Amino acid sequence: MKRRGRRYEVRDTTLPGLSIRVSPNGQRRWSANYRFGTQQRRLGLGGYPQTSLARAREKMVEILWQVDEGIDPAMAARIHQIRCAVVHAGEKDMIWKTSLTAMQRSNRSSRR
Numbered sequence: 001m002k003r004r005g006r007r008y009e010v011r012d013t014t015l016p017g018l019s020i021r022v023s024p025n026g027q028r029r030w031s032a033n034y035r036f037g038t039q040q041r042r043l044g045l046g047g048y049p050q051t052s053l054a055r056a057r058e059k060m061v062e063i064l065w066q067v068d069e070g071i072d073p074a075m076a077a078r079i080h081q082i083r084c085a086v087v088h089a090g091e092k093d094m095i096w097k098t099s100l101t102a103m104q105r106s107n108r109s110s111r112r
Contacts, residue, residue: 012053018060020048030056032063036072043074 005024009031012018017033030045045051045059063073 015057015060032060034063034067036067041074
């Protein structure tokens, strides 16, 4: 896949809905095109070469399975991101509280 004057897309002939988008600067990103209900959706799967063709196909199969089960993959991905952010924020909060407690103990012992 070569650079062109504008972005273009190359579709996978093996797995419907899987494509790679090539930007004018040569960046390549995998995307999944699927229909959920009446809406056409696109979900990013990662950049190439970090995400291989085999891994992109695995992700696309997962997406098609989710659609068959009545799950919107874009919404599922967003919920996962939010949960991870909450867990990460909770860890930060826990680290902050632990550090604060340690500082308070240190200040108490230095006063004595």
